[in-house]
Structure formats: C-alpha cells, structure tokens
Amino acid sequence: MAAAIHLARIFGPLLLIVGIWHLFYRHKVMQAAKGLKTNSTVMYLHGIINLIVGLTIVTMFNHWVWDLTLLVTLFGWFLIVRGVLALYWPDVLVSLQLSSEGCLTFWGIVWIVWGFFMTWLGYFCEMGRHAMMNR
Numbered sequence: 001m002a003a004a005i006h007l008a009r010i011f012g013p014l015l016l017i018v019g020i021w022h023l024f025y026r027h028k029v030m031q032a033a034k035g036l037k038t039n040s041t042v043m044y045l046h047g048i049i050n051l052i053v054g055l056t057i058v059t060m061f062n063h064w065v066w067d068l069t070l071l072v073t074l075f076g077w078f079l080i081v082r083g084v085l086a087l088y089w090p091d092v093l094v095s096l097q098l099s100s101e102g103c104l105t106f107w108g109i110v111w112i113v114w115g116f117f118m119t120w121l122g123y124f125c126e127m128g129r130h131a132m133m134n135r
Helices: 002-024 026-038 040-060 068-088 090-098 101-124 126-133
Strands: none
Touching: 002 026, 002 040, 002 068, 002 101, 026 040, 026 090, 026 101, 040 068, 040 090, 068 090, 068 101
C-alpha cells in the first residue's frame, strides 16, 4: 500500500495539472494532438512509454479492492489500453481523446477528478497516513 501511495502522490498532481491544461489551454492541446497525428515516431514513442508505465503499475498494483490501489490499478490499465491504441490504432486514439472541444472538456474533467482523488488519498487521507506509518 505504501508504494501505491507514492505512485498516487506522483500521478495525482500530474493528472490535475494535465486536466487543468486541457481545460484552459485547449488550443495548445489540439496543436499537440495534430503534432501527434503528423509525426508517427512521436506517437509510437508515446505508446511505448504508456505501455512501460502502465505495465509497471499493473504489475505492482493489480488490486481490485475499493481503496487507493483501485485508482492506481485503473490508471495502469488505462495507460496500457492507451499504449496499445497508440501503437496499433493511433488515429482512433487521437479521435477518441481529442476530437472536439466537448471531448477536451470531458477528458480535462476526468483528469482533474481522478487526479484530485489520487492526490487527496495520497497526501491527505487518513488511510494514506496509516499505510505510510506501517512501512
């Protein structure tokens, strides 16, 4: 559980930052997505990085219990799926995540909510403090 808390403390704020970026800098997100579409090397590198991080997380935390490890596990599986999509169906990945302004807003809100809960559980939740003390 302590390692899950460390991962939540890393990925929670990261997701919050990315979600806020999605909401307030949509033009930059769309510009980055267009760059991914036109540069297949970057897209494949994006897929490989997602697979490495996702597989690492799932290897460490494939726990389907209603606590912090579930958020970390779901995040790992999400990265695996996104990595596979980036390698085999890059156009589908870009269209699923960045096809319209409404889609950008949706994903921005998803990242903010997910990041908030991971950050809260990692830094502020009583469950997180107990797990860190019992290391």
